[in-house]
Amino acid sequence: HPKFVNFVTKLKNLGYDALKSRLTKAGLSDEVAENFCKKVGVTEEVKAISNTRDLFNRLAKTIIKGNSVVKSQKEILEEITERKIVNPYNFAFEIKEIVLSEDAYFIRVHGEKNQVGRWLVSIEDFKGFSSIDEYISKTALPIIDEGLVVKPNKVSLVQVPKGTTIRQSVARPQDWPGQGHVSGGATQYEIRGAVEINWYKTIGTYSDLKK
Secondary structure, X not given: OHHHHHHHHHHHHHOHHHHHHHHHHOOOOHHHHHHHHHHOOOOHHHHHHHHXXXXXXXXXXXXXXXXXXXXXXXXXXXXHHHHOOXXXXXXXXXXXEEEEOOOXXXXXXXXXXXXXXXXXEOHHHHHHOOOHHHHHHHOOOOOEEOOEEXXXXXXXXXXEOOOOEEEEEEEOOEEEOOOEEEOOOOEEEEEEOOOOHXXXXXXXXXXXXXX
């Protein structure tokens, strides 16, 4: 019924903390209040996503501060050979590594099972992409998995802590088997060294953020 749907929407808009507080003040136990919140879809997870989205909306751009070192093409080619990977770097542009002197926020676009990863884009570049297809093309992202097209559909805000080394480069054009040509050209950031799962906070789906 439309009135019930509207009522539930109003409850969700209150948020987890406010709704649970009102329920406990009304005399419900913590357990009953918690169960009610879950039934109407207002949970700690929903609260966390809402808080992350609010932060994302407040952040106009990725601010990077720290000491940087330019990497030579020779160094990068030796590394690529050692790692046995397809070259992701466009050598027409400078490649540099930055040791962050302050925490920095980036965006990671990913699927259901690969939220944690090294490859990121800036907040302002993400906001500038017009569609997921443009994102895939400009980041030269491979999307063929066991013969199937699997486009990323989730977006996370990544807080990379100070002291971390990141590599800034430009995505190289690629011709992926089964996918064809992708143009590259986006500025990409690669975390060097270990990553921690708590750096990654879900914002929502790509389509929701681009409405």
